Amino acid sequence: xxxxxxxxxxxxxxxxxxxxxxxxxxxxxxxxxxxxxxxxxxxxxxxxxxxxxxxxxxxxxxxxxxxxxxxxxxxxxxxxxxxxxxxxxxxxxxxxxxxxxxxxxxxxxxxxxxxxxxxxxxxxxxxxxxxxxxxxxxxxxxxxxxxxxxxxxxxxxxxxxxxxxxxxxxxxxxxxxxxxxxxxxxxxxxxxxxxxxxxxxxxxxxxxxxxxxxxxxxxxxxxxxxxxxxxxxxxxxxxxxxxxxxxxxxxxxxxxxxxxxxxxxxxxxxxxxxxxxxxxxxxxxxxxxxxxxxxxx
Ligand SMILES: *[C@@H]1O[C@H](CO)[C@@H](O)[C@H](O)[C@H]1NC(C)=O
Numbered sequence: 001x002x003x004x005x006x007x008x009x010x011x012x013x014x015x016x017x018x019x020x021x022x023x024x025x026x027x028x029x030x031x032x033x034x035x036x037x038x039x040x041x042x043x044x045x046x047x048x049x050x051x052x053x054x055x056x057x058x059x060x061x062x063x064x065x066x067x068x069x070x071x072x073x074x075x076x077x078x079x080x081x082x083x084x085x086x087x088x089x090x091x092x093x094x095x096x097x098x099x100x101x102x103x104x105x106x107x108x109x110x111x112x113x114x115x116x117x118x119x120x121x122x123x124x125x126x127x128x129x130x131x132x133x134x135x136x137x138x139x140x141x142x143x144x145x146x147x148x149x150x151x152x153x154x155x156x157x158x159x160x161x162x163x164x165x166x167x168x169x170x171x172x173x174x175x176x177x178x179x180x181x182x183x184x185x186x187x188x189x190x191x192x193x194x195x196x197x198x199x200x201x202x203x204x205x206x207x208x209x210x211x212x213x214x215x216x217x218x219x220x221x222x223x224x225x226x227x228x229x230x231x232x233x234x235x236x237x238x239x240x241x242x243x244x245x246x247x248x249x250x251x252x253x254x255x256x257x258x259x260x261x262x263x264x265x266x267x268x269x270x271x272x273x274x275x276x277x278x279x280x281x282x283x284x285x286x287x288x289x290x291x292x293x294x295x296x297x
Contacts, residue, residue, distance in 0.1 A: 088168050090258075094247055096231050097272040098260040101249060102168060105256035106161055111217040113157045114148070115285050118181035121146035125182060127193070130201045140241075141190045143276070145182040148287075165213050165289055169258060175210075177290040177297065184223055184276060184284040192228055192241040192275035195290060196261035196268050207294030211260045215287040216251035222280030224248035225257055229271040244277035251284055266293070 072085045091101040122144040126136055150158040150173075158179060166173050184190075195209045214225060229235050230247035249257050261272040276284070 086167050088164070090168070093249065093257075094227065094230050094259075094271075097227060097229075097269050097274075099227065099230075099247070099249070100168075100258045102256035102258065103252075104254050105164065105168075106215055106254045108253055110157050110161060111215070111254055111285070113153075113155065114161075114179070114181060114215075114287050115217050117148055117153060117158075118146050118183070118285075121148075122183060125190075128197060128202060131203055140193075142188040143182045143184045143190060145180055147178040148181055149178040161215065161287070162289070165215075165256075168256070169211060169213060169291060171211065171291050174295045175292045177292065180288040180290070181217075182284075182286050182288060184220075184279045184286075186281070186283075187278050188284075189223075189244075189278040190276040192226070192239075192243075192273050194261060194268065194273055196272070198268060207292045207297040208262065208266075209290045210262050210293045211258060211291045213289040213291065214257040215289070216253060216255050216257070217285035217287055218251070218283060219253045220251055220279055220282045220284040222277055223284035224250050224277045225274055226277050227259075227271065227274050229273045232271060235270065241275065244275065248277065251286065262293070 074083065074085070077083060088105075089103060091103070093099045093101050123146060125141050125143045125145040127141050129136070148158060150162045153159065162173055162176065162179075165176075195212045197205050197208065199205055224244065226244045226246055226248045228239060228243065228246035234246060259272060259274070261269060263269050276286075
């Protein structure tokens with residue numbers, strides 16, 4: 001069965017076209033086999049060359065794009081800008097609350113340095129008293145802690161870390177509180193709470209905590225940072241603040257966790273409620289960086 005017959009069989013209504021086709025085929029056939037062979041070879045060669053040329057062109061374009069994204073044509077920068085590109089890997093672990101995990105944010109040596117600085121200054125951690133409260137609530141926050149400012153550290157480690165937090169959060173260092181370095185020993189924890197101070201409970205605030213960056217300084221069993229209201233779950237009257245449920249970020253030496261306490265419209269995000277689960281084995285060390293919405297706080 002020739003191809004002509006096939007056309008006739010399958011498209012009977014398009015006889016005219018088919019005939020034109022067969023006419024063309026016939027005229028070629030008259031050239032004889034060597035002619036057809038030569039024609040085919042030329043056609044193949046032309047096609048080969050053309051496709052080669054095309055792929056070279058598109059290859060060059062691809063290389064160019066790749067070069068652009070690897071070498072980065074640096075943008076002119078302002079007085080306070082950088083002359084290099086920064087990439088800080090992170091994982092979005094939740095949008096409700098807005099929470100982001102930064103693996104390998106600091107080196108083990110940097111973490112140990114912060115622990116060494118904080119160790120001799122540790123005191124029992126306290127909480128801000130709510131309206132009507134006159135003494136520290138019992139058994140809510142059982143860690144030890146101290147505050148460390150970047151300028152206290154002549155080695156520049158705290159400065160480097162703070163700089164990197166600024167790059168990760170895109171929020172300026174002038175809005176940062178000093179590092180609150182905390183040690184949670186066996187069984188120690190912090191019941192679920194907000195980092196932001198609701199004026200209804202705590203009275204008028206000079207400024208508010210927008211976001212929190214936690215840098216985990218040790219590996220530990222237990223001691224997870226838990227968000228019980230993640231994705232608006234468990235938000236009923238029955239939730240016990242001592243319960244460690246919901247989304248849990250496991251502390252890993254050198255890793256960072258960033259979350260926002262305020263919505264973009266500045267109202268308090270109820271899902272930013274979080275706690276520190278009891279330590280099961282070892283000690284949890286963490287450097288907390290609270291970021292304010294004002295420079296005065
Ligand atoms: C602020 O934003 C949150 C989240 O989008 C929304 O639920 C809330 O109603 C807003 N509050 C005000 C006062 O607009």
